[in-house]
Amino acid sequence: MSVQNWTIHSGVAVSIPREDIDTDQILPKQFMKLIDKKGFGIHLFHDWRYLDLEGKIPNPEFILNQERFTNVSVLIAGKNFGCGSSREHAPWALSDFGFRAILAPSFADIFSINSAKNGIALVCLKEEEISFLHDWVSKNPGSQVKINLETLEVEAGEQTFFFQLDTASVNRIRNGWDDIDITLKNAKEILEFERIRKKEQSFLEVQW
Secondary structure, three states: OOOOOOEEEEEEEEEEEEOOOOHHOOOHHHHOOOOOOOOOOHHHHHHEEEEEOOOEEEEOOOOHHHOOOOOOOEEEEOOOOEEOOOOOOOHHHHHHOOOOEEEEEOEOOOHHHHHOOOOOOEEOHHHHHHHHHHHHHOOOOOEEEEEEEOOOEEEEOOEEEEEEOOHHHHHHHOOOOOOHHHHHHHHHHOOOHHHHHHHHOOOHOOOO
């Protein structure tokens, strides 16, 4: 499996009630140098987390630098999360940091596609439900939120919210599949196609 798979996740939730958080805020472009998916978490929300360009001086005012949110894995955000450029490095950073689910009223389309194949569930809830969660997390710091991909439910304290998530995204997350994994599921058919193509269109073969 290429990414960590899960069906039911309970994790400490953090509230960042900002709208239109774009991919450059999630991961600034100067850190898009690695080709592996690992190692980006330290640069997540870099301009908000650090007081210096090098990322050595944490900003004590930023919520992810507060001790009670050390092991967060559920992010509650404002609408249109993940807008901006289509860089897949943004969900790489979120996943590498430890986030498994993001709850918001809406998400950018390309970001949604990239998130599912990196093990992150994007849970779209009504604005009033997100507002409740922002308030609940603020009043109960360190509390956990539970996301169930089988029943498509979110549990926070005594409250339960229902959401929709397309079957393809659910299957990706539950099985830990990325694009390569899904392609390899059809390896037998691909090999058979190549065998027939070589037989019927041998003139296409390159002669060295």
